[in-house]
Amino acid sequence: MYHKTLSYRIFNVFNICLMLIIALLCIIPLVHVLAVSFSSKAAADGNLVGLWPIDFTLESYKKTMNNPIFLHSIWVSIKRTVIGTGLTLVLAFLAAYPLSKENSAFKGRNIYSWLFVFTMIFSGGLVPFYMVIQKIGLMDSFWVLVLPGAVNVYLTILLLNFFRGVPKELEEAALIDGAGHFRVMFSIYLPVSLPAIATLALFSMVTQWNSWFDGLLYLNNAKDYPLATFLQTVIIQRDMSSMSISPKEMELISTKTVKSAQIFIGALPILVVYPFLQKYFASGLVVGSVKE
Amino acid sequence: MAFQNYKPWLGLTGSEWVGLDNFRYLFEREDSLQVIWNTLIIAVFKLMFNLGVPFVFSILLNELRKMVFKRFVQTLVYLPHFLSWVILGGILIDILSTDGGIVNRALGVVGIEPIFFLGNGDWFRFTVVVSDIWKEFGFGTVVFLAALANINPTLYEAAEVDGASRFKQTLHITIPSIIPIAIVVGTLALGNVLNAGFDQIFNLYNSLVYEKGDIIDTFVYRTAILNGEMGFGTAVGLFKSVISMILILISYRLAYKWANYRIF
Structure with a gap:
C-alpha cells in the first residue's frame, strides 16, 4: 500500500x-x-x-447601531433581498418550465432559449442601460434595485437543467390523467424541485445582499442606499458629501474600529447562510450545470 | 449613441451623427489604448491562475484522507467567494495599508520595507491578481473535486497491484482524468478576456494607479457617467460587448466540439 x-x-x-x-x-x-x-x-x-x-x-457596535442611516440601509438591503429573491425565483420557475421541454412539445423553444441567453452574453454597456433606467423613471426608486435583475438567466438555466433530469414518466402519467401544464408545473415539478429552488434562493439572496453598484449608480440620495452601497461609499470612497451629515457624525462613522464593525455586520448575513449554501452547492446543482 | 456626439439636452434624435468617430477616437487616445492593455494583462493573468491554482489545489486536497479535516479546509477556502468586493475591498485597504496594515507589519518582522500595494501601479496589478485568486480559487476547486470523485477506483487498484507509486498514479490516472474538465472550464473562461473585474478594481483603485490599474469597465464608468462623455463611453462599452460576445460564442462552440458541453 x-x-x-x-x-x-x-x-x-x-x-x-x-x-x-x-x-x-x-x-x-x-x-x-x-x-x-x-x-x-x-x-x-x-x-x-x-x-x-x-x-x-462593544463601543464601535453601539455607535454603528445608533447611526440611523446605517440602520435604514440594513432595512433597504433586507427589503431588496426578500423581494428580489422572491421575484427571481417565481420568474425563473415560470421560464424554466416551458424551456425545459423538447422542441417537439414547444415549438420555437430554441429561439426563446437564445433570447434569454443572448441577454446573458451581450449587453449594450453601461451607458445605454443607465439611459433606459432614466427614461422609464426608475431613478431614485427602490424598485431600481429589484426590477432590472429580476430575471436571472443563469439561475433559470440551472433550474432548466434540473427540470430536464426529472423523469418524463411523471409528467406523462399526469398528462394522461388529464392534468394541464399548469397542474403539472405546480403539482409535480414544484415539489420535486424544491431542494433545487432552495439552493437558487440562497444564491440569489447572496447576490442581492452583495449588490452595491446599482445603488451607487441609480440612487442619488444616500438615505435610500442599501447596506452594500452604503459601505462602499463610507469605507471605500470615504465620501460622505452625499449624505449631508455633520463633521461630528462623520467622525463617528469613519474611525477604524467603527469601519471594521460595519464591514463585519455587512458580512454577517453571508456568514450565517454560508453553512446552508455549502451543504447544497457541493452536492450537485452548481456542479451539475458544468458537467459534460 | 455610440455613433453620435451625444448631448443629453439634445437627446437621441437631436444629437449629431458622427459615424465611426468615437471608435477612431478610442484607438487614437493614448489613455484608452493603455486601458485596453491593462484589461488584457490583468484578465489573462487571472484566467491562467484561476485555472491552474484550483487544479493543483484540488489534487492536493483530494489526497487528504481525514474527511473532517478535508471538510474544514473546504469550508474555509470557499468562504471568500461569497463575500462581495465591497467587504473584501474594505478589508484589503485596511490590511494592506502602509500605515501599519497587518500585512506590512508582518513583512516588517522579516525585515522587508513596507510595500505600497495599492498605490504603486505594478504592485497594484500584482495585488489585484493575487487577491482575485485568493477570493476565487477555493470555489474553483468545486468542479475539479466533483471530477476527482468520479474517477473509477478500480484504476487505482490496478495501478497499485502493478506497483505504481502514488506520484505515478497521480501523474497517469488523476491528472488525465480531470484534464477534460479543465479544458471546458478554461475554454468557457475565454469569454472573460475583456473582463478584468469591475467590482474588484473599482473598490481597490485610486487616482495613483489609474495608469496601470484602470480597466475598460472602470474607464467607461468614469468617462461616461462622471465626466459626461456619453457618446464616447457608449462606444467603448459597445466595443467591449461585441468583442466579448464573439469570444463567448467561440468558446461555447469550442467547448461543445472538444467536450460535448452544452449550456442547456
Whole structure:
C-alpha cells in the first residue's frame, strides 16, 4: 500500500501543513477585522491589534447601531433581498418550465432559449442601460434595485437543467390523467424541485445582499442606499458629501474600529447562510450545470 | 449613441451623427489604448491562475484522507467567494495599508520595507491578481473535486497491484482524468478576456494607479457617467460587448466540439 511508504508519509505531513496554512490564510483577514471591531479606538489606531481584540469593548457596535442611516440601509438591503429573491425565483420557475421541454412539445423553444441567453452574453454597456433606467423613471426608486435583475438567466438555466433530469414518466402519467401544464408545473415539478429552488434562493439572496453598484449608480440620495452601497461609499470612497451629515457624525462613522464593525455586520448575513449554501452547492446543482 | 456626439439636452434624435468617430477616437487616445492593455494583462493573468491554482489545489486536497479535516479546509477556502468586493475591498485597504496594515507589519518582522500595494501601479496589478485568486480559487476547486470523485477506483487498484507509486498514479490516472474538465472550464473562461473585474478594481483603485490599474469597465464608468462623455463611453462599452460576445460564442462552440458541453 502506498499509504505506508516513507516518501508518501512525508508528503502527507507536508500536504496537511500546506492545506492548513492556505485555509487559515483565507480566514485571517476576516478575523483581523473582527478583532479590530472589538478593540478600543486607541489600540486600533496604534496598529496594535492582531488577531485578538485588545481592550475588549462593544463601543464601535453601539455607535454603528445608533447611526440611523446605517440602520435604514440594513432595512433597504433586507427589503431588496426578500423581494428580489422572491421575484427571481417565481420568474425563473415560470421560464424554466416551458424551456425545459423538447422542441417537439414547444415549438420555437430554441429561439426563446437564445433570447434569454443572448441577454446573458451581450449587453449594450453601461451607458445605454443607465439611459433606459432614466427614461422609464426608475431613478431614485427602490424598485431600481429589484426590477432590472429580476430575471436571472443563469439561475433559470440551472433550474432548466434540473427540470430536464426529472423523469418524463411523471409528467406523462399526469398528462394522461388529464392534468394541464399548469397542474403539472405546480403539482409535480414544484415539489420535486424544491431542494433545487432552495439552493437558487440562497444564491440569489447572496447576490442581492452583495449588490452595491446599482445603488451607487441609480440612487442619488444616500438615505435610500442599501447596506452594500452604503459601505462602499463610507469605507471605500470615504465620501460622505452625499449624505449631508455633520463633521461630528462623520467622525463617528469613519474611525477604524467603527469601519471594521460595519464591514463585519455587512458580512454577517453571508456568514450565517454560508453553512446552508455549502451543504447544497457541493452536492450537485452548481456542479451539475458544468458537467459534460 | 455610440455613433453620435451625444448631448443629453439634445437627446437621441437631436444629437449629431458622427459615424465611426468615437471608435477612431478610442484607438487614437493614448489613455484608452493603455486601458485596453491593462484589461488584457490583468484578465489573462487571472484566467491562467484561476485555472491552474484550483487544479493543483484540488489534487492536493483530494489526497487528504481525514474527511473532517478535508471538510474544514473546504469550508474555509470557499468562504471568500461569497463575500462581495465591497467587504473584501474594505478589508484589503485596511490590511494592506502602509500605515501599519497587518500585512506590512508582518513583512516588517522579516525585515522587508513596507510595500505600497495599492498605490504603486505594478504592485497594484500584482495585488489585484493575487487577491482575485485568493477570493476565487477555493470555489474553483468545486468542479475539479466533483471530477476527482468520479474517477473509477478500480484504476487505482490496478495501478497499485502493478506497483505504481502514488506520484505515478497521480501523474497517469488523476491528472488525465480531470484534464477534460479543465479544458471546458478554461475554454468557457475565454469569454472573460475583456473582463478584468469591475467590482474588484473599482473598490481597490485610486487616482495613483489609474495608469496601470484602470480597466475598460472602470474607464467607461468614469468617462461616461462622471465626466459626461456619453457618446464616447457608449462606444467603448459597445466595443467591449461585441468583442466579448464573439469570444463567448467561440468558446461555447469550442467547448461543445472538444467536450460535448452544452449550456442547456
